[in-house]
Amino acid sequence: MIATLNTTQILNDWLLATADDQLILAHRDSEWTGHAPILEEDIALANIAQDELGHATLWYNLLMQLKSENEDYPDRLVYQREANQWRNVQLVELPKGDWAFTMLRQYFMDAYEHVLMSHLEKSQHQNIADIAAKIHREELYHYKHSSAWVKRLALGTDESYQRMQAALNQQWPYIGQLFALAPGEASLVEAGIIPDPAILQNDWQKLVLPLLSTGQLDLPEVSNRFSSRAEHSLHLNQLLNDLQKVFRLDPEADW
Amino acid sequence: MDKAQIWQILQTISDPEIPVVSLVEMGIVREVEVEGEAVTVTITPTFAGCPAMRVMQEDIVRSLKGQGATQVQVKTQIAPAWTSDWISEEARLKLKAFGLAPPLKHDGDLNIILLDIARCPRCNSRNTRLQNNFGSTLCRSIYTCNNCKEPFEQFKAI
Numbered sequence: 001m002i003a004t005l006n007t008t009q010i011l012n013d014w015l016l017a018t019a020d021d022q023l024i025l026a027h028r029d030s031e032w033t034g035h036a037p038i039l040e041e042d043i044a045l046a047n048i049a050q051d052e053l054g055h056a057t058l059w060y061n062l063l064m065q066l067k068s069e070n071e072d073y074p075d076r077l078v079y080q081r082e083a084n085q086w087r088n089v090q091l092v093e094l095p096k097g098d099w100a101f102t103m104l105r106q107y108f109m110d111a112y113e114h115v116l117m118s119h120l121e122k123s124q125h126q127n128i129a130d131i132a133a134k135i136h137r138e139e140l141y142h143y144k145h146s147s148a149w150v151k152r153l154a155l156g157t158d159e160s161y162q163r164m165q166a167a168l169n170q171q172w173p174y175i176g177q178l179f180a181l182a183p184g185e186a187s188l189v190e191a192g193i194i195p196d197p198a199i200l201q202n203d204w205q206k207l208v209l210p211l212l213s214t215g216q217l218d219l220p221e222v223s224n225r226f227s228s229r230a231e232h233s234l235h236l237n238q239l240l241n242d243l244q245k246v247f248r249l250d251p252e253a254d255w
Numbered sequence: 256m257d258k259a260q261i262w263q264i265l266q267t268i269s270d271p272e273i274p275v276v277s278l279v280e281m282g283i284v285r286e287v288e289v290e291g292e293a294v295t296v297t298i299t300p301t302f303a304g305c306p307a308m309r310v311m312q313e314d315i316v317r318s319l320k321g322q323g324a325t326q327v328q329v330k331t332q333i334a335p336a337w338t339s340d341w342i343s344e345e346a347r348l349k350l351k352a353f354g355l356a357p358p359l360k361h362d363g364d365l366n367i368i369l370l371d372i373a374r375c376p377r378c379n380s381r382n383t384r385l386q387n388n389f390g391s392t393l394c395r396s397i398y399t400c401n402n403c404k405e406p407f408e409q410f411k412a413i
Binding site for chain 2: 040043044046047048050051052053054055057058130131133134135137138140141144145
């Protein structure tokens with residue numbers, strides 16, 4: 001299996017997965033625009049969604065550059081792929097849920113991006129290191145914001161605590177997928193292009209577990225789902241239906 | 256048209272979101288190259304998702320062509336990553352006069368983000384409180400001054 005994949009293809013797949021995580025997360029965040037509980041948070045989450053969209057664009061653009069594709073390549077990837085062609089983790093495609101659900105997911109992803117970018121800034125692949133350095137600074141603002149919300153809701157009222165615990169119960173089984181290597185990716189780790197996922201997971205837990213513990217949130221005892229990034233829930237179909245609806249009305253339209 | 260003339264023209268092009276400062280003062284223009292008739296201007300985004308990049312590119316092409324350049328290309332680069340430390344001293348004064356608190360200098364240590372420090376651009380008080388790390392554009396946070404009671408925005412340190 002591994003012998004049949006070449007390094008270029010493995011790297012391209014990794015870039016696509018990294019970009020897809022950001023794009024789908026951005027879309028889920030954007031669903032709150034105009035609907036957030038208070039105006040300040042509407043503004044904050046709209047900003048965060050826009051940042052994540054910007055980060056996705058940087059990764060798609062690098063993929064376009066490495067594959068010598070045309071300028072419309074990122075658009076084609078986003079608007080023309082079917083669900084089974086996406087490579088995002090399932091965590092980001094879950095419906096936005098309530099505010100606790102959205103904030104906890106954002107926090108998990110911000111912590112993930114924070115530790116991932118810390119490693120990727122030192123990547124042996126210069127383009128990847130450059131993008132990571134750019135993204136990392138912006139992620140600090142996200143991390144600050146979402147971690148404050150997780151703490152606030154966990155230590156808030158009985159209801160906010162219950163909602164945060166319920167969100168944790170739902171999301172925890174999906175975390176393992178963030179730290180699973182795709183076939184062949186071990187070669188990227190060996191080449192110093194991407195970090196060892198075990199180290200990444202350890203770094204992530206060092207950030208996340210103390211905060212969950214401060215909030216007196218209990219980690220559910222669940223087995224992790226290590227499904228392939230090619231497998232998706234029906235939620236992704238519904239999301240893509242929304243995301244691609246206008247484009248599909250007239251694929252040849254000139255924007 | 257030589258390099259110096261081109262820089263001079265670029266100096267007159269406003270930031271689309273903050274019209275009181277120019278793209279050069281903001282540190283967005285990184286390089287100008289001239290080869291015969293071909294002019295290449297390299298710019299860098301402040302924030303990765305900045306929606307004003309396209310407008311900036313169009314403004315640069317329009318301005319340079321309007322002043323006689325025949326071939327203008329605008330390139331985007333992301334490394335080295337733009338930092339708010341590159342905003343010139345002159346631009347910081349203009350931002351403040353515009354009512355936008357300039358970003359704190361951080362010399363690469365972004366832990367400064369956690370401190371929530373801003374000086375009110377109106378009354379200069381340091382007695383201010385953060386309302387929201389996110390504001391009307393990707394690059395702004397919202398504060399309130401405890402002294403003069405006015406809300407204001409700060410350009411984010413990044």
